[in-house]
Amino acid sequence: MARSTPTYTPAGKYVLGGIISTALLIADLNYQTFSAARSLTQASGIYTQLILGNIIRYTSKITATFEDKKDLIATNQKLRDELLHIQNKMFIAQQSELTFNNILDVQEPLQGKLEDESMQSFKIASFDLKNYLCCSSHTLYLRNPNKFDIAENLPVSNGHTFIGQTLGRDLNLVKVILLSDASHILPIKIRDFYCNARGAGRPLEIKCVAPRNSESSNLEVNDLALSSGLGGVFPNNIVIGKISSIIDNNLDETEILIRLNGDPLQQNYFGISLGL
Template sequence: MAHLSSEHKPLFAPETAASIRLFICAVLSVALMTVDHRQHHLEALRNVLATSIYPLQMLAQLPYAAVDWATETFESRAALLAENTRLRERQLFINAQLQKLTALEAENRRLRGLLESTVNVAAERVLIAELIAVDFDPYRHQILINRGSQNGARVGQPLIDEHGIVGQLSHVNLTTSSAVLITDLSHALPVQINRNGIRSLAVGTGRFHELELPNIPNNGDIRVGDLIITSGLGGRFPRGYPVARVTRVEFDPSRPFAKVFAQPTAALDRVREVLLILDDIPDPSRGEKPAPLPEKSERVAAPPAKR
């Protein structure tokens, strides 16, 4: 019995030793925290320990960094292609919008020029019209506009743009009208030289950039660069509108008349909108008749073929 009791005597000794060690560690920890908090004597030791365990921290983060790198580097080709397609479509959309804005800006400039040209229109009423078709026959310079009799259009009414005379209406429907340009081979209008008042006719040559002024004597005072304006004769075109500028004068002593060529001031091959002059034009429905015209002056051709 004495032997058994001696074997079971240190039953609680390990627990007591552990408690003592725990108490000592707690006291030591409190002492270290107090010293560190008040006097910061352990800052250097903390830095050394942090530096020494930094490689271990990096080693622990290495698997996560490797996974992120692999995910970003080896992203699926389908996802990249899809993103590339979306970006390309977005770029095309933006470019299309930019082109539309550029076209609107150009149209705005043209309309503003037309409105500013009305300053030169004294008492005439004007109406803006837009081209909807062009006759591509090289021998017929004719256009179709989106204004008709319901808008007040009548045969013979002149068309202008911001630079000068474009032509005149040759056929009028209810909602559309056909017009012949001043460069058409069948068209001629009374004009005068703005510098000295010499009168003549501006006859179409079939070329958008050239008119001819026949029957000007060789001794006529006409120079390259002279501005040609409407004379107001004939009762169709009001007086004072720019028509063309003289570009070439050929004097032939064997002939009584010089050859004079001029370039229209209006952009006949690029015009998109025109001004239709509504006033001072005779109305056939009320029995009004235009004044007698010179021979071949202001002849009107048949309406253009629609596109």
């Protein structure tokens, strides 16, 4: 195997290189020949440090802002949930007071006023949104971590009005049927007109069907629909919604469509009075 022959470098080249290096060093020491280059290098290093420092500070600021925003969102959600909880408590308390006063008008109650403990607020656990938007079955489930014994046919509120009634318990969940469910019937009154309004199977809508030229002939769009108190589930005179349209069909009947006030999609908490 052949070996490469080492290249011979004359000693004079090393001597010449040493002389040139010494001359440059002496020139720099005496005349600051390379001071500009050194200053440029130092300045470049300083600017690099400043840029990196700004990037780090900016990144830290963005991170801190993001964390603050997360905390603010969490706090806002907590306050919103607490407000909904309080609204439901107040609404149910008002309805309990009305019920109690109605009892007093008829007979002496066997028990005292409804205790505050009977007014409970429940957080939503599940909502079948697909069926709610497309089909006739409108139900939701509420969490029941304290395992309250929830009976059937208790009115359920959203803090402003009623949105449905209980269908009992499934494990630690409370099943609720909404007023708009096609199988739900709600006794209502509009002026002097009374009817059993059935859920229309569409979001936020119930309907009444009455013979043409009955009391319904005096009704108008935007008339308020109130609970009549009949049926034994919902208290009397609670505003449920208002008339959205009046249609005369081909069967000598008038169909009255009512848009509900209570939107279940706008709430995380719903109120139930266990003694209402």
